[in-house]
Amino acid sequence: MVQKNKQIDKLRELGEKVIKDIDRNKNPSITIPIRALSNVIFNEKTKTIELGNKNALRYFFNVAHSKKFLQTVEIASILKKELLETDKHEHLRGVFYIAKRTIHGTNVNIVDEQTESDKVIEDLEVITGLSREQLHVSANKMGSMVGNIVLIDSGDSIDCSKLGKGGYSVPSITDELVFKKINAKYVLYMEKAAVFERLNEDKFWIKNNCILVTSQGQTTRGIRIWGIHIFCC
Amino acid sequence: MKEEVPIAEKLAKEQREISVSQFFTKNKHLLGFDNPRKALSTTVKELVDNSLDATEEINILPEIIVEIKQLNDTRFIVTVEDNGPGIVKEQIPKIFAKLLYGSKFFKMAQARGQQGLGVSSSVLYGQLTTGKSAVITSKISRNKPAHYYELQIDTKKNEPNVIKDMIIEWDKDHGTKVKIELEGFYQKGKQSVDEYLKQTAIVNPHLNLIYINPEKYKMEFPRVTKELPKKSKEIKPHPYGVELGVLMQMLQDTKATTLQSFLQNDFCRVSAKVAKEICKKAGIYEKSRPKRIAREEVENLLKAIKETRIIAPPTDCLSPIGEELTLKGLKKEINADFYTTVTRPPSVYRGFPFQIETGIAFGGDIPKDEQIKLLRFANKVPLQYQQSACAITKSVINTAWRNYGLSQSRGALPIGPVILLVHIASVWVPFTSESKEAIAHYPEIIKEIKLALQDIGRKLVVYIRKHIKSKEQKEKIDLFEKYIPELAYSLSKLTNHEKDEIESKLKKLLKKELPTLEAENGAKE
Ligand SMILES: Nc1ncnc2c1ncn2[C@@H]1O[C@H](COP(=O)(O)OP(=O)(O)OP(=O)(O)O)[C@@H](O)[C@H]1O
Numbered sequence A: 001m002v003q004k005n006k007q008i009d010k011l012r013e014l015g016e017k018v019i020k021d022i023d024r025n026k027n028p029s030i031t032i033p034i035r036a037l038s039n040v041i042f043n044e045k046t047k048t049i050e051l052g053n054k055n056a057l058r059y060f061f062n063v064a065h066s067k068k069f070l071q072t073v074e075i076a077s078i079l080k081k082e083l084l085e086t087d088k089h090e091h092l093r094g095v096f097y098i099a100k101r102t103i104h105g106t107n108v109n110i111v112d113e114q115t116e117s118d119k120v121i122e123d124l125e126v127i128t129g130l131s132r133e134q135l136h137v138s139a140n141k142m143g144s145m146v147g148n149i150v151l152i153d154s155g156d157s158i159d160c161s162k163l164g165k166g167g168y169s170v171p172s173i174t175d176e177l178v179f180k181k182i183n184a185k186y187v188l189y190m191e192k193a194a195v196f197e198r199l200n201e202d203k204f205w206i207k208n209n210c211i212l213v214t215s216q217g218q219t220t221r222g223i224r225i226w227g228i229h230i231f232c233c
Numbered sequence B: 001m002k003e004e005v006p007i008a009e010k011l012a013k014e015q016r017e018i019s020v021s022q023f024f025t026k027n028k029h030l031l032g033f034d035n036p037r038k039a040l041s042t043t044v045k046e047l048v049d050n051s052l053d054a055t056e057e058i059n060i061l062p063e064i065i066v067e068i069k070q071l072n073d074t075r076f077i078v079t080v081e082d083n084g085p086g087i088v089k090e091q092i093p094k095i096f097a098k099l100l101y102g103s104k105f106f107k108m109a110q111a112r113g114q115q116g117l118g119v120s121s122s123v124l125y126g127q128l129t130t131g132k133s134a135v136i137t138s139k140i141s142r143n144k145p146a147h148y149y150e151l152q153i154d155t156k157k158n159e160p161n162v163i164k165d166m167i168i169e170w171d172k173d174h175g176t177k178v179k180i181e182l183e184g185f186y187q188k189g190k191q192s193v194d195e196y197l198k199q200t201a202i203v204n205p206h207l208n209l210i211y212i213n214p215e216k217y218k219m220e221f222p223r224v225t226k227e228l229p230k231k232s233k234e235i236k237p238h239p240y241g242v243e244l245g246v247l248m249q250m251l252q253d254t255k256a257t258t259l260q261s262f263l264q265n266d267f268c269r270v271s272a273k274v275a276k277e278i279c280k281k282a283g284i285y286e287k288s289r290p291k292r293i294a295r296e297e298v299e300n301l302l303k304a305i306k307e308t309r310i311i312a313p314p315t316d317c318l319s320p321i322g323e324e325l326t327l328k329g330l331k332k333e334i335n336a337d338f339y340t341t342v343t344r345p346p347s348v349y350r351g352f353p354f355q356i357e358t359g360i361a362f363g364g365d366i367p368k369d370e371q372i373k374l375l376r377f378a379n380k381v382p383l384q385y386q387q388s389a390c391a392i393t394k395s396v397i398n399t400a401w402r403n404y405g406l407s408q409s410r411g412a413l414p415i416g417p418v419i420l421l422v423h424i425a426s427v428w429v430p431f432t433s434e435s436k437e438a439i440a441h442y443p444e445i446i447k448e449i450k451l452a453l454q455d456i457g458r459k460l461v462v463y464i465r466k467h468i469k470s471k472e473q474k475e476k477i478d479l480f481e482k483y484i485p486e487l488a489y490s491l492s493k494l495t496n497h498e499k500d501e502i503e504s505k506l507k508k509l510l511k512k513e514l515p516t517l518e519a520e521n522g523a524k525e
């Protein structure tokens, strides 16, 4: 539970900063690192691309900002109260539905499109420095896997060579999967689920001693994180 | 060998006199009789214009009655009656039954008519399409009889043919009534008689007009001011405005005995010094007899005039409607939220004084998402045809209306809830043709129209900004008032602070931030 407290604290911090502005009779603002090409640095050491330290301020009393400001605080409170504190997870779409309600006395919704709440969740990731998964928001799409690999998922031991046509459903959050046994030479990843099914039918992974993974479309974060983990072990 | 007939002799046999009716039939479109619908509205227009000119001439508030009686699908009788000065007996036949006979052609004074063609061409059109005579009743004073005439035009000779000439009782002190039967077509809407009369009422707020339409429906366009328009004054022509043919004619007609005195007396703004300078430049002896000056010399004279600096003509001769009366006119005929008008100071093109006026009605009943409605006027006469050929339209299109709060695409009229009135007053309005429908594209005129439009545009944008802004401002504050409880609720969930406390603090903050909110225009993050 120590872990969760850190996330909750980070979100609360954001709220406390706004409260402080209000108490000081200042136009409340939220500081957000800019996610644009102009604020991207290549880190030589880790060989990764990172965000620089340019920030933008989002104000409440500003016609162009106020709605986004409200969305940010509201979604932060949803993540804290309804996900982290109760130890539940939600998909992006789920968060959108929780946030979507009409502002009292108007015909304005807090969010109208999922893209709005998705954007705010991205904002919250860079504000808190925590990933979406750490904030208990899971990716929408999952994937499938077959091959000579045994995993432990929430205490259950799963042998991915004995799961028939469908294979193992890769969960959206893969951080906590444990690899118990791997007996494969390589991983073959494909976007197209149809190709995956065909290769599985042909028992391609048995003949070539590999693991087949698909994400049913664009690679999900769960699969990407899983990929990093399997690469590292 | 057979003897050849010289070509010139062959051609000579083809030469013959052209009767006015033949000329008219070929050139109907030049005079505004292209089709039955237009013929009907042109006839009404020519008669009403004359009545307005006539009442203005004697400084009297015009009372005009227009009646259009429909006899069958295509046959109409138009009657226009006024309380003008009337017409002396001897002149009645010529005025109504002889083309190119009028009092205004040689007069340098602002009037609706200028060619001496209007009413007689309506009479001719009626005669050619129905065979019927024009019926005129006119009386010049209380103690004189009223004369009743039935007239036809002798189309071979262009002379009046008097069918009936009587004295009748008419219980009116003075005035004229004209009745013309013609083939026409009646339709309401754009470019209709109804529209012409409505627009006439706008720019003549001192006019009391009664109109009985073909459906026997009686409409009144009441007078909204007893103030008569400033009377236009006749001025002598300015040398810069004169053309070769006219100059030759003037030299023939003049009473002056020397060229110098001709220049001084028959033109405005020509002093002895200027007259001498012109003669010298033209290489003509200043004491030459005007009637003796040869054609080539007249050309030199014209060139010399162009090369001599002569001060602009006087401009106090014009009779603009005026900002206040234009406003009254717009208000009485158009239901809008905002009205404004601009009368420019007079200016000069080619030696002719002219003046531009403009007015705007905004909002109210006027459709929002359509192109603006442009009302063009020349000497207080609505111009209903050839909008795209007109210098006024060109000037409106070339004005950057986006600066004045309207949207506009390139090369088009702006879009918005606007009726835009543009009036040109001049001693000689340069029309593109005899039908007097579009203003010619003189750069000086276009420039003045644009200045007028910019003046009025600035007034419009002030209103739009204030009006629309204050509405938006209210909506903005409203929105924040709605957002505040939501934010307080979210924040209290996020931080465990008391919702009500946050809310009341935010409300106080809103008051403080309001001025900044008003100033900002939605700055980006
Ligand atoms: N209702 C009227 N009362 C008094 N005089 C009139 C009336 N109608 C016409 N006239 C006289 O008859 C003349 C001829 O009229 P007409 O309409 O043919 O020509 P215009 O008005 O001078 O020029 P335009 O051809 O431009 O109309 C006028 O100049 C005016 O002097």
Ligand SMILES: [Mg+2]
Binding pocket: B046, B049, B050, B112, B113, B114, B117, B118, B119
């Ligand atoms: Mg006339």
